[in-house]
Amino acid sequence: MLLAAILSIVCVTALLTLPADAAQAATGKPIVGVASKRCLDIQYGSMTAGAQTLIGTCNGGADQRWMRTAEGELRVFDGARCLTAGPVTTTQPRKAVIALCSGSAAQKWSYTSAKTLKHTATGLCLHVRGARTTTGTQVNLHACTTGTNQKWTVPAKLPDTTPPTTPTGLTSSALSCTAVTLSWSASKDAVGVTAYDLYHDGQLVTSVSGTVRSASVKVVAGVPWGWYVNARDAAGNVSQASATVTVTPPQCTTDTVAPSVPTSVAAVASGTSVKVTWAASTDNIAVTRYDVRRDGAVVGSVGGGVLTFTDSGLAVTRAYTYTVIARDAQGNASAASAPSTTTTGAACGSPICGVAQVTTDTDIPWGLATLPDGSVLYARRDAHDIVRLVPTTGVKTTVGAVPGAQSTDGEGGVMGIAIASDFTADPWLYIMHTTATDNRIVRMRYAAGKIDTTSVQVLLSGILRNKYHNGGRLRFGPDGMLYASTGDAQNADYAQRLTGTGALNGKILRLTRTGGIPSDNPFSGSYIWSYGHRNPQGIAFDSRGRLWQQEFGNSVMDETNLVVKGGNHGWPQCEGTSGNGCGAAGLIAPKKTYPTADGSCSGLTIVRDVVYVACGRGSRLYREVISGDSLTNVQQFFVGTYGRLRTVEPTSDGGLWLTTTNQGDKDSVANNSNEKILKVTLGG
Incomplete structure (x- = not known):
């Protein structure tokens, strides 16, 4: 990511979407024989499978740039070929040759404390034939000795950036009113699976060793939960989540007695x-x-x-x-x-003065933006399209589908949308969405009531995805920059990383409207504006230009943050104000927390310096007055009135748009919902 500051946006996108091998090509370094001081080379510089290795004068060529991967491969030609054992013959020593990389044991090597390169499949060592030191001497495999012709200086092993495969075969058994046993098939990993993490509905419940294939977990009688499992390796790479298994525990006892009348x-x-x-x-x-x-x-x-x-x-x-x-x-x-x-009285006199249902939708309305003409664009998360709504008539028109959008069998899909303040003159629609491989921010031209899908520009890709924790909100700031909230992709370590794999996750990002990195971002050459976030979604600016943000906790509390430029907002050391690491120097505490039962809040907006927060599990709208750096006069509205609330955005006349998320919000199935878009009239 540090290269992005000096690359065009096309180059940025290309770098972020290259395979890991190509992205790490610059790390290739020579393997040098201790005795000969010459480099491990390929005869004639050939990339042909079966080409012989030899020692040659060190020249930095592609046939001398070797990478030692975390999996134990020795890759050359900038990662395109792997060192392996040649065929067994009765007349010649077994050659060390190159081949197309396959990941097999025949292409794995270990670097020993004796400075030998030992072939995993045969136990033989890489050997300069005849202990010669002259250029062109062949390199083969030989029984390991203490000779200096088997000693090498090799590059450091590359970090492991490849996650385990997705766990499969998740099943439930031994279901009771208090517990259920979950079992699954083993994931595969180039180095080794060290742990499995069990979740329900985005909440981490427990972790078990990588050698374990089942676990008994607690449940709540009568409450259905969607369970899934992720695999994790020693480097902290996390797989994509397994398929979801929904479990509904029975009641512990039959209860037919009704409560007394209130x-x-x-x-x-x-x-x-x-x-x-x-x-x-x-x-x-x-x-x-x-x-x-x-x-x-x-x-x-x-x-x-x-x-x-x-x-x-x-x-x-x-x-x-x-x-x-x-x-x-x-x-x-x-x-x-x-x-x-x-x-009721003859006048409003209260914060909420009216609610009108403007329309319904069969999909999840997620991102929402009001256009200069008063109409509204909103994203349908699972259907992957954008709809234009005319509030005065309720007429809806599909303006286009988002190319390449894909769901995650959870909460990914087409999420946040935003427009800049000069939309009439520069009519780009900005969208954050999930693909088959990542989350990304794109923009497309909007004209004549349609989005031009041929105009799509990828502004930022490589934001890692998972079943849950994709973040997804977009908001233009008063500085003209585009801000985006990203989730930790169910890997808490990512929230604290400022470089490398996962550095774009668990963050608030800031970019120019064309996808560049602003020069005044807090970390040079980086999109990161703040970090230490779990699954932030709602973001909005107050009258002083300060950024407020709403974030999902795990199982204890959610939080509202006043975002600090370059600040560490604590996850995973802290969940809200809970955790052994809370209070540590440099960690920024939230301005408001909520028990998860009353929260699970997604949307946040600000109208006249009053924060409004829309909550899912809590099924309510919080109203909180900004006073200095604090949130005061906290009130709750619509508690259970409309069910789960997803998005809250300002209307053009000083009110609120409010959307529900009651059905199908965790399964990625398109058009299996029955949701409302409400217009809320505000009072004093």
Whole structure:
């Protein structure tokens, strides 16, 4: 990546998409005989399979540039050929020759403490024939000795950058109400698998040794989880995730007793909002949820320990009647409480003044941007296309599909979109999406209600992908630069890497609108703006030009960050403010944290210096006022009203766009959802 500062964007893209062998070609160095001081060479400089090796005067040619890979290969011709053993003959020593690289044991070598190169398959050593030191002397394989004609000075072994293969054959067994056993087939790795990581729905649950093929994990009775496994090697490379196996544990006991009816229900209007309170119900096991009904329809659901709900965005001077129902873990429901009726005021006077459903979609609306004419473009994550919505009429038109987009059997696909402030004069649509091999940022021209797919330009590629943790938001800053949030690709080590494999992951990136690296980025020649992020998604700027960011935690807490240029925001040492490494010098603490049960927040936007955060698992919208460097007056809206919320963006008239993500948001199947796009009118 350091080369990117001096390359054109075409060259940057090419470097990031080259095979590992070609990208590392510059690391090729000579193998020098200790006795002869001559270099291991190829006869006639030939690349033909079977060409003989010999010693020659060192000249730096391609036939003397050797790479010693992490897998034990000795590659020459900038990685295109491998050293191997020639055929066995009865009249000649066994030659050391080159061949097309195959990864077989016949092409593996170990460098011993005695400075010999020992052939893995035969146990023989690389040997200068006759102990000669003259140029042109053949090199062959011979029984290992202590002779100096078998001693070599070799290049350092290249780092292992190849991940294990994807685990297969994941199955579940021994399912009970508290645990399940997961088993899988072994992954393959050129060096060796050292661990398997087990996840459900993007959350790391446990890790086991690379020699283990099954594990018993805890479950929650009655709650379906999607399980999968990744393989990891000693260098920290992580495979792509296995296929998902969904497990729904049975209940531990049959419970047919409903909770008691909630009492003391009171609805009190304040402007166009209503606060509903009630007294706790009882249950033979536990109350897990309360459903709040307005005029007979459920408008909110809160946890069993919560005894209040605020209903917002109602009509003025209208009477509403509320009842509350208690539920337990097995779905037993109480009868409805006694009703409580209240009448809203003649004016709003509250933060949320109205909500209107503008349209629905059969796919997941993910990225969303408002065009200068007031229409909206939004990305359909799993369908891989972009839709134009006219809010005043609800008319929708598909404006084009994203070339090369591919899903991940999880949360990849077509994600963030953005436009620059001068879109009318320079109509490029910026898109972050997943491909078969990576995540990347591209742009395409938008004209006459269509995106020109022939105009696609890849601005940045090589952002590693996985089933989950792909990040994906894009936002133009007040400085005219494009900011992007990237996930750690389910490899926490990447979040702390500033160079090498994974350096673009677990970051906020900053690039020019043509894909260049801004000269004032904090790390010379790097797109990195901040690091130490797990799976950041929402990003937005306040009136002072400061960047705020929303990030998924693992199992303890999510976080909202005020991003610091060049700053380390702590992952994986810290999850929010939790972890043994928290408080260490140089780590930047979040400005707000949320229990994951109330969070799993994806979208973040800012309107009039108020932060709005849209949450999935928490099924709510947080409203938080920016005061100096802090977030104050935290309020929660739509708790359970619309289910899981994905994206929140500003409207052209000072309100909010809000999208749901209730069905099919973890399976990558196109058009298996029923989602809403809502327009929220804001008050004071």
